[in-house]
Amino acid sequence: MTTVDPQTAPPALPAPPVFEARGAGRTPGSGAPGPRTPAGARSGAAPMPGTLPPDPRGPHTGEGGNGEAASDEAAAKPVRRRPGGDPVKALLHRHRELCERAVDPLEIAAGLEAHGITDRTAARFRHRDVFSLAEELYARSPRGEHPAARPGRAPAGAPAFRGFGYALLPGALAFGAAAVDPAWAGPVAVAVTVAALVWPGRAAGGRFPYAAHLLAAALVAGAAHRHGAALAVGLALSVAPGHLVAAAFAAGARARLGGSRALEDFADRARPLLVAAAAVFTAAAAGAAALAGTALPVAVPLALLLFLTRLLLRHGAHRGPVGAALALALIPVPAAAIAAAAGLLLHAVLALSRASAHARP
Template identity: 65%
Template sequence: MTPDEAVAAAPVAAAPRRRAAGDPVKTLLHRHRALCEQAVDPLEIAAGLEARGITDRTAARFRHRDVFSLAEELYARTPRGHEPAEPAAARPRDARALRGIGLALLPGAAALAAAAAALPYAGALAVAATVAALARPSATGRAPRGRGSLAVHLAAAAAAGWAVHRHGTPLGVALALAAAPGHLAAAAFAARARRRLAASRALEDFAASARPLLLAGAAAQTAAAAGAAALAGAPLAAAVPLAVLLFLARLLLCHGAPWPPVAAALAVAAVPAAPAAPAAAAGLLALALPVLARASAHTRT
């Protein structure tokens, strides 16, 4: 090789190293390839990155203004062997929604029927129906599973069972009746949060818009629980905080929150003291505000 040829070849050999160093997103793409390949849209990637500790400030180091912008580039640069699957038809989704509402109505219907028939174990049946409602999948398609689910269900049974033992069957009926509006409030929260996530351009913006949605859902469930207590003839002070606590417990678990704090809050509600259930509900709401304001809590399954 002549000296001129050697000089001409040197920059070509060094070029790939310069491009790799000047392309920080490429390293991130390799590190999170599975997430990027399985995502159905950039929002899934943004939520997954947030769950792995990448914030808008971190995204700036990758030359992006926020995680959403970074996720869009990752999604665009991820090779795919096929086009994303077409969304499910509206009719099957409507059928699933109707089926979900029907299942949500079952606990209240069963509790009312047992109380009307004056069955000797109507209160226990109402508690069982209320606790079973915690296992229904939410609008996200998720439901509590595994050993954590068992711990939560046992704690919920203890809290509701003790309350019904103290205040009678009408309280159990009220809790069961509150399951249906709780299902609707949770579905509305999930749908609205998903729309806010799609419209957001920064994680902080989404968190700021998601918290009022959660507070509105909790307020709606509070009103529904008060109506259910009035219909069943149960004391408001006992029925409302417990119904809100069960609503928040199911909402947290179905959105992927860790189960130990949820089980602990339910266990606190089982303490035989009047302030226990309101304190547990307030504590779980304080936990839910930051957890459910994360984008990663609203990914599809």
């Protein structure tokens, strides 16, 4: 047996490195290759020893996943954004007829308030108040040719003179009937008073469209029967100042509507105007009653009640409170007419301080 000198023996070669088999397809201590990585997952360079090759299933997020590849893939896809909605367009479609027929933005503001839209609701449509929302709706709505109308101006020309002439007729006819035959003064005065003072130019709908007029006719006829024909003549004379005061109130309310920027602002400015109109008419009715020679405590409350009835029906108020006040005044007690007039005045202050009460018919 040959003995090898350790000093003269060649040095031993180092052992080959052992690769870990996590994902590399090798098992420790074996030289068998594992499954090949697909060509589509290669990046062009072999993985460094000790690193993980790309997952054949593609990039995914999660525990132990390749988050950067997932974020690159998400960034490559186009981001789909939901288009921003236009709430005003939906409102315009819902109130299309109102917006197309309006002659100015104030008509739209009054119509929106009648449908329950307030300044707080307008904030959901990105507007500070109903008037600002109405201006945008008016600008965006198509419309045909409409006659120009400026808010705050009283009607001028032939219609205004014709209306004032109609208001003068009841007193003239009552005086003429009294001069020809005093027995006809009462019936004529009742008829013309109801027709001129109570008959509205525009009224709200209802199941009984003429109930208020019938109640007013019964009220005037009953009062004339109890207190004499002079009372009916005094009521007929109050028709002309009632027409003038109602026209002045309508013009003043339109002017305040044009200068307001919020519904509450308009209400605060319209209530004193109505109280002033009622006070002016009460003074005029007292003068008419004195001219006719009838008792003021009886004639003035009835005249104010009829004036408020005409004013409310003219501005499209509901007939329920009006009919209740007229029915209360039918009670043959002097205090009944006073209570009915006071209650209807309170209702008128609330109802006629709304912008929707002053929209043109």
